[in-house]
Structure formats: structure tokens, C-alpha cells
Amino acid sequence: MNKRVTSHDVAKLAGVSRGVVSAVLNGTPGIRVSEEKRRDVLKAIEELNYSVDAQARSMRTGKSGCIAAYGNLDNPFFLQVLQGAQRVCTERGYHLLLYGYNGLESKQSLIALFNQRRIDGLLTKDVTGYADDKWAAMVKEAGLPYMSVEGYPEREDVPSVLLDYGASIRLALDELYKLTGLPPIYVELYNGPEYAPNWGDRHRLAAYKDWMREKLLPETVWTCKADGEDADWWDERLRQLPRPSALLANWSRGGLLLYRSAHRLNLRIGKELYVMAADNTMGANAYMVPALSSVEVPYLAMGEAGAGRLLDMIEGKHPQASPKLWVPATLVQRESTPGIPMVGG
């Protein structure tokens, strides 16, 4: 049985007391240790191949050095949020615990994690516009440092990082109009049996209407269920469209349905029909033929920003003026809209 190497062993070998070892390791402020001893300590650590016991340290300090990320593991974009969060954690010496929808009351158990001192804070990736007042209250009561990505747009007291949907639609329309000179048709998909747009989609639609009014262009909105493709409905609409026409879909899935209809009608996207999507939820825009232009949510940046702010909260750093952080979408021009030759790659 090999006993673990402890700071005690290091101290003995280096001929100092354990406090000094700790001080060297943590750079404890307000405790000076001579250059010579510091070297001795470092040498002893090297020699014994010593590692601090993270559990023991955490127990002593009451900080786990971990945050939890929670989100829908079926959603590929969650991975980008994770990537951003992970990067920030590594930079700042934290560790990222991963949790996902697993059934039941798993969100509850995240608060338990905090009570168990397993995490110092929590980052959740929520669906756009998500808000759960009961949950927010529980978090607050537990005193759990918390940050949401894409949730709680309307609760000024809950910290979150959000996409500016209005701005993203304006960005898309500006570009589409500049490229085609055509009045864009807005294709609005929705989930579920009833038309019940979420927060993001309400803002998108409003932005479309405002923009069109501003430009004195005629609004055209097609509203359609996302699931259960009604091929005839789409084909009929596309058939009646002047050629060329420009369309902006609130979701990339709308782009897909347009592609399918165009495929049936033998209409050529990017030539007779210009299409742009206001998101890239499927993650497939680049792989569609022709590739689908879109404004995309910068999930990675949101993950970074979210984790960064969360760690600031945990460390009690300079509290932000507002707990809300708004980030802009990114326009990605592909083949489904008339191309302007790129300059310089």
C-alpha cells in the first residue's frame, strides 16, 4: 500500500513547515517566503511528484472550484455553449460539470449540488425566451450564483446572456434587400398545434414588420406549422411566386421546407428563389445544396460570456450595472442568396 504524498512530506523534505508549502503553492497574499525556501519547496514537490488534494483544499476553503452547465444534450448547439464555458473555466482555473435533461426533477438536483458544495455556480442553456419564476425564486433562496443563456429576457433581476433577435432580423433583411432589391417574404414556422410564437419569434416578426414599414415595402408573412409537412401548401405558394423572389425564414427548418418544395417544382434556389434563414438550429445550413445563408446565434461567444460573468459573480468581482448581456448575431452569406465575390478569402 503506497501512502499518498502530502504537503507534510514536502515540508519535511524541504525543511520547512506545512504552512510555507501552502503559501508557495497558493501565493497566499500577505505571506512572504524567502527565495531560497521557495526553491527548496518547489524542488521537493518535483522530487516527490506531489499534487495537492483538491478535495482537502476545497473542504478547507469551502469553494469547489467547479461550476455546472445544464442544458439539452440533444441540441448540438449546446455543445458550442459548453465549449465556450469550458474554455473560460480552464483559463480561470475552474472545472465544468455537465448535466442534462435526464427526466424528472433534475433541475432541482442542481440546487442540491450547490448545497453539497459540489459546485460554486450554475450556467443553464435555456430555450429562447424561457422563464420559470419558481425556479428563479428557488435559486435566489439557495443563494446559488446563477446565469442563464437565452433565458429570462424579461426578468431584469435574473442574469442572462441574450441574443438581440430584432437586430438579427434587421441584419438579414438589410443584406437580402441589398443583394436582391426584392421585398423579402417572411416565412414563420411554429411548433405545436397552435400558433404560439415564443419570445424570440415575436421579436423577429415585429422587427420584420417595422423594417418593411420603414422601407415602405409590402409585408408578406407566411405562417406555417413546423412539423407535418404539407407539401401541397408549399408547392402552391411557391408556384404563384414571381421569379425571382426573396424569402427569409425565421428558422432554418423553414429553409429546408422551401428547398423541398423547390426540389419538387424544379425551381433553382439561389437563381430563381433567394432564401435566407434567421437561425441555424439544425446545424445543417452549410451542408444544404445549395448552402443556405443565415444569421446565426454565436453560441460559443454566449457560453464564454455567460461563464465569464458567472465566475465574476462567484468571485464577487465588480458587479455589472445590468445582469443582462446582449450579443449580436452573425451573418453568414452562402449560396442560397446571390453572391458577391469575397475579397481576400
Add this chain to the structure above:
Amino acid sequence: MNKRVTSHDVAKLAGVSRGVVSAVLNGTPGIRVSEEKRRDVLKAIEELNYSVDAQARSMRTGKSGCIAAYGNLDNPFFLQVLQGAQRVCTERGYHLLLYGYNGLESKQSLIALFNQRRIDGLLTKDVTGYADDKWAAMVKEAGLPYMSVEGYPEREDVPSVLLDYGASIRLALDELYKLTGLPPIYVELYNGPEYAPNWGDRHRLAAYKDWMREKLLPETVWTCKADGEDADWWDERLRQLPRPSALLANWSRGGLLLYRSAHRLNLRIGKELYVMAADNTMGANAYMVPALSSVEVPYLAMGEAGAGRLLDMIEGKHPQASPKLWVPATLVQRESTPGIPMVGG
């Protein structure tokens, strides 16, 4: 300042000693506690809203209750592995720490994590056929329980869960041939400037050749660089093809290049050209128009299996006969191959 509720407080309130509290919480074997006291303890825990301190427990037991998952956070399929691993961890009371390629020697630091007692084991998602003897040696020396997903196919001493590539190709060919009656052409993409197929692709190609020989069909293999699309090359080949023809691409990207060429030539996939892919690396097969049939790697199942085995190792459970676990691919029939009406959804 609110002091933390400890097992001491619980013991006091329940009128028992701390050992009993611990025994109730952990169901310690070989320590019986009367039903009455057990209830008292549970009541006290409830009343005081007590949670065990995970750090303190870990420190005492020397087990962190965490495993680390490491992989390429740019790869959407890693998320499926994570999902599988996460599910198993939750089931078995473990926690999953996430790490990713972050630059530098980050893999080294995973071993440090173990030395710091932050993790009890490690699961890595490697690229197909990956093997790094130096790393394997370091892991072994550290005594770190380790499991790779898709790595070390040829090292019998390194535990990993692997896809049977040969079987996946045979599955695809069987289906394609059954549907079309045509001798499938094999389209083999490769990365990098030189043709240097990896372990998986060598097995795939060999399986194709064997299968064709077995069926006494003429082999046709198109070999092509994955990056830098040579449109003329593709168009020329497709032009000369009899209609209809059947093609199997080793990567879904090959499917994409076929689609693009077909698009240029106005050839209809699923009618004049039947295409199947032997993977779904881009994650876009279902979104292509028409949707691309493929055999897919069951990453979620691999994550589950990998994590499960890893936890078994950690807990010293029934050591497996072989550290290798082979899983079969899944055939997903879509529109790019002639459809057989599905029965019962």
C-alpha cells in the same frame, strides 16, 4: 454569518451520534440501526435541510465520485457520447467533468486531475483508430482508470469501445444491393494531401472488396481528396455513369460532393442516382435534399457503454474478459435510396 448545518447538528437533534447519521445516509453495510432512530435521523435531516458536504466525504473516502470526459468540442457527435456518459453517471451517482481540446498539453493535465483526486477515471472520445502509445503508458503508470471511445483498436491492453466498420459496410452494401440490384460503386474520400486512409477506412475498403468478390460483382472505387472540391472531376465521372447507378460513400461528405455534382448536372438523386453514406459525420444527412441514407455510428450507445465500463473498472467490478467492446452501426434508410414503404411508422 450562517454556519453550515453539519452531521453533528443532525446527530444532536436526532439524539444519536454522528456515526449513526453517516450510517443512515450511506447504508453502511455491517452496521444496523434501529428503525426508530433511522426515522429520527431522517426527520432531523429534513428539518435542518441538511446536505452532506461532498468535499468532506470525498476527502475521507478518497473517491471524488467524478469522471472526466475529454474530446473534441468542435465535433457535434461528441455531444452524443457525452449524453450517453452523462446518463450513466447520473444513474450510478457519479458526476461528469468536461474537458476539451484547448491547446497545449491539456491531455497531460487530465492525469494531473487524477493525482489531485479530482476524478476517479477518464473517458476520451478519440478519432477513429487513434492510438498514442506514450499516452497509454502514462495512463497506466498513473494508475488512472481509463476508457477510450473509438481509439486503440489494435491495443488489446487498452480498454475501448469501437465500431465494427467492416460490419457497417456490409450492412450498407446488403441494403443498397437489395434495393437496387446494382453493383455499388465505392466512393472513398480522404483527408490531407496524400492518400493515407485511417484504420476505419482501411477496414471499410477491405470490407467493400470482400463483399463484391463474394457476390462476384465488379469492384469500382473512386478515390478523392475530401477538401478542395474538383467539380470537373466529379461531373465527368457522374456524366459517364449509367443511369441508374448506386454509390456508397465512406463519408457523408462524399455524399455531399455527389449531390453537388448531381445538382450541377441536373441529375436526380434517389431516381437516377442512388446514394448511401457510411457515416454521418457532418450530422446533416437528414437535412439534405433528398435526405441521405446512411449507416451511422451509435455514439450515444458508445458513450453509455464506455462510461458504464469505466465505472465498473473504478468500482472494481467483475473485470471483463476483453477490454474491447464492439458495437454495430445502425442503418438509416432515407430518400437517397429507393424507398420501401415503412410498416407501422
Add this chain to the structure above:
DNA sequence: CTGTTAGCGCTTTCAC
């Protein structure tokens, strides 16, 4: 400025 020491909260062994 350096070294000693008292716990952090838990589990488990050991007497009773």
C-alpha cells in the same frame, strides 16, 4: 517574518 496549530465535515475503527 516564520512556524505551529486548530480545525473544515466526514467516515470508520475501536472500545463499550
Add this chain to the structure above:
DNA sequence: GTGAAAGCGCTAACAG
């Protein structure tokens, strides 16, 4: 069967 007590390895407060 129950209760006391000995640490796990670390850090921070406090003497020297």
C-alpha cells in the same frame, strides 16, 4: 448495537 475519537490533507489564524 451504540458512542467516542482518530484522522483524511489542507489552509489560515495566531503565536513566537
